[in-house]
Amino acid sequence: MKAKSQLHGLPSYKPGKPIEEVKRELGLAKVVKLASNENPYGASPNAAKAIQEAATQTAVYPDGYAAVIREKVAAKIGVNENQLVFGNGSDEVIQFLCRAFLCPETNTVTADPTFSQYKLNATIEGAEVREVPSVNGVHDLDAMLEAIDDNTRIVWVCNPNNPSGTYVDERAFVSFLERVPSHVLVVSDEAYYEYVTVEDYPETLPLLEKYDNLMVLRTFSKAYGLAALRIGYGVANPSLISLIDPVRPPFNNTTFAHVAAVAALEDDAFISSCVEKNTEALKQFEQFCKQHALNYYPSQTNFILIDFNRPGDEIFDFLLKKGFIVRSGQALGFPTCVRISVGTEEENKELFTVLEEMLTSKPVGQ
Numbered sequence: 001m002k003a004k005s006q007l008h009g010l011p012s013y014k015p016g017k018p019i020e021e022v023k024r025e026l027g028l029a030k031v032v033k034l035a036s037n038e039n040p041y042g043a044s045p046n047a048a049k050a051i052q053e054a055a056t057q058t059a060v061y062p063d064g065y066a067a068v069i070r071e072k073v074a075a076k077i078g079v080n081e082n083q084l085v086f087g088n089g090s091d092e093v094i095q096f097l098c099r100a101f102l103c104p105e106t107n108t109v110t111a112d113p114t115f116s117q118y119k120l121n122a123t124i125e126g127a128e129v130r131e132v133p134s135v136n137g138v139h140d141l142d143a144m145l146e147a148i149d150d151n152t153r154i155v156w157v158c159n160p161n162n163p164s165g166t167y168v169d170e171r172a173f174v175s176f177l178e179r180v181p182s183h184v185l186v187v188s189d190e191a192y193y194e195y196v197t198v199e200d201y202p203e204t205l206p207l208l209e210k211y212d213n214l215m216v217l218r219t220f221s222k223a224y225g226l227a228a229l230r231i232g233y234g235v236a237n238p239s240l241i242s243l244i245d246p247v248r249p250p251f252n253n254t255t256f257a258h259v260a261a262v263a264a265l266e267d268d269a270f271i272s273s274c275v276e277k278n279t280e281a282l283k284q285f286e287q288f289c290k291q292h293a294l295n296y297y298p299s300q301t302n303f304i305l306i307d308f309n310r311p312g313d314e315i316f317d318f319l320l321k322k323g324f325i326v327r328s329g330q331a332l333g334f335p336t337c338v339r340i341s342v343g344t345e346e347e348n349k350e351l352f353t354v355l356e357e358m359l360t361s362k363p364v365g366q
């Protein structure tokens, strides 16, 4: 057999360890997962209710057009229904874009470090990936612009960026968009949009009126707490949507994802309360870092990247034994950091206690 040559040696995605596995392996009664930026408060209770009500609808295919959620999202964010494409998570929309735009003669430009799926999917399509080093965790848009040439098809702006939590501000983004050649698609991946609190974060949807080469990605996996259901979407001009829609598998969202997303979207109070608690918790994380002279990346998300000045894997192992699953920065491009998803108030407090213990005792591994 002869698979695409770029698949040889390509590693599979390594997700955070599942809670049950860690409990079993380490004999722990309680394990807290702060590794995948999920909502620690779950989802709006209306989402589970909607799934229960739809529970008998397993024999029929879902609505391939996603009509109901399409109408809801369009009304909610103020775009037309033909400006949306739904994915099995926004991960799948990233895959659509790579399939639609990239092939061996082309290249794509990303920040480095950034979300791993841009590079992975581009590599599978055989495209060249141009990774442009970030500055203090923030995309270097000028350098990214310089990396663009005639063969560039997509440039990825992860905003706020995963894994650094930092953001590109409105002025920088608009000035970038103005200078990107019109043959290049600019993707603004806004998976953490709901959590952003700064005033100068770019509102990208109004920019669609002027820019045909812009696509905005949003998801129900993070603040909306529906990661298990896999639903996210892209917003762009109708011409771009109809161009990539043939790439989409016909029934790529489940009926349950549709009904839950509709219910979740109606519960604004749930989102604002989660965002409020997240903002408060981030302040406590920052406070903790300052107290212990740890550098951190200022976050506009529901996670924080902290520099412990030691190999991230050591901190990861230490926390794992204490019942906390986090992400080591070593696999994320920040070797001395760990990325910690914000938990509930109680979880964060317990984490601070454990970290305090570590920081005030003898160095890890000695």
Ligand SMILES: *Cc1c(COP(=O)(O)O)cnc(C)c1O
Residues within 6 Å of the ligand: 037, 088, 089, 090, 091, 092, 115, 158, 161, 162, 189, 191, 218, 219, 220, 221, 222, 227, 230, 231, 232
């Ligand atoms: C989590 C995440 C996504 C993907 O989320 P889905 O669950 O696939 O919707 C996309 N981009 C970034 C930056 C993320 O952190």
